Amino acid sequence: MTNKTSGRSTRRRAPQTKQRGTVLHAAGSTRRRGWAVAWALLAVFAVAGLYLIYNSSATSANGTTSAAASGYAHVSGEPGAGETAPPFTLAASSGGQVSLSDYRGRSVLLYFQEGLMCQPCWDQIRDLEQNMVALRAAGVDEIVSITTDPVDLVARKMADEGLATPVLSDPTLKVSRAYTTNQYGMMGTSRNGHSFILVGPDGQITWRADYGGAPDYTMYLPTEDLLADLEQERVR
Numbered sequence: 692m693t694n695k696t697s698g699r700s701t702r703r704r705a706p707q708t709k710q711r712g713t714v715l716h717a718a719g720s721t722r723r724r725g726w727a728v729a730w731a732l733l734a735v736f737a738v739a740g741l742y743l744i745y746n747s748s749a750t751s752a753n754g755t756t757s758a759a760a761s762g763y764a765h766v767s768g769e770p771g772a773g774e775t776a777p778p779f780t781l782a783a784s785s786g787g788q789v790s791l792s793d794y795r796g797r798s799v800l801l802y803f804q805e806g807l808m809c810q811p812c813w814d815q816i817r818d819l820e821q822n823m824v825a826l827r828a829a830g831v832d833e834i835v836s837i838t839t840d841p842v843d844l845v846a847r848k849m850a851d852e853g854l855a856t857p858v859l860s861d862p863t864l865k866v867s868r869a870y871t872t873n874q875y876g877m878m879g880t881s882r883n884g885h886s887f888i889l890v891g892p893d894g895q896i897t898w899r900a901d902y903g904g905a906p907d908y909t910m911y912l913p914t915e916d917l918l919a920d921l922e923q924e925r926v927r
Contacts, residue, residue, distance in 0.1 A: 782859065802837070900920055
């Protein structure tokens with residue numbers, strides 16, 4: 692159709708309408724993409740929030756998280772400080788049997804560890820033995836280690852390593868389960884992790900630290916760092 696007054700064709704306006712439609716369509720697409728991105732971000736934040744809640748619940752179930760003076764993350768499982776240490780009698784690498792009651796009247800540090808295949812665990816015993824002066828100054832009279840390996844193999848390992856600390860054999864995990872120390876190892880619940888439990892002269896637990904759990908699975912820490920955590924967290 693031709694405008695007779697101007698002599699110009701009105702058909703040239705059609706491309707302008709199409710262009711505006713394209714712009715509006717693009718704007719609508721941009722808004723939709725913006726909403727999609729916003730919903731995706733909300734989903735990410737929701738998942739992250741649920742993850743934090745889950746981790747918080749898991750920590751509460753497995754023990755109380757400690758703000759470590761040592762810098763080594765750990766929890767304090769159950770039974771914990773202020774509770775009576777479960778009694779036990781186990782075969783010892785030094786021969787015969789050892790009972791918790793043998794240490795009544797003295798403070799004994801129970802060190803639950805993974806066993807024969809964990810060389811850092813034996814290095815830990817060596818480091819403890821080399822720092823007995825510092826440990827006794829901190830109120831630790833004796834050290835006893837507990838693992839789930841057979842006592843004859845444990846005795847051979849101790850001889851090979853030249854170590855003197857009594858290491859007790861708990862092959863059925865009866866004692867480990869009583870102290871829930873098998874909840875903090877890399878091998879599921881079939882072995883212990885790296886747990887320290889200080890039992891006072893009266894048989895009450897005065898400090899507990901489980902270092903072997905996820906995500907770090909710490910299997911060795913210097914005695915000086917252990918003592919830093921003990922000094923900060925011990926119930927007196």
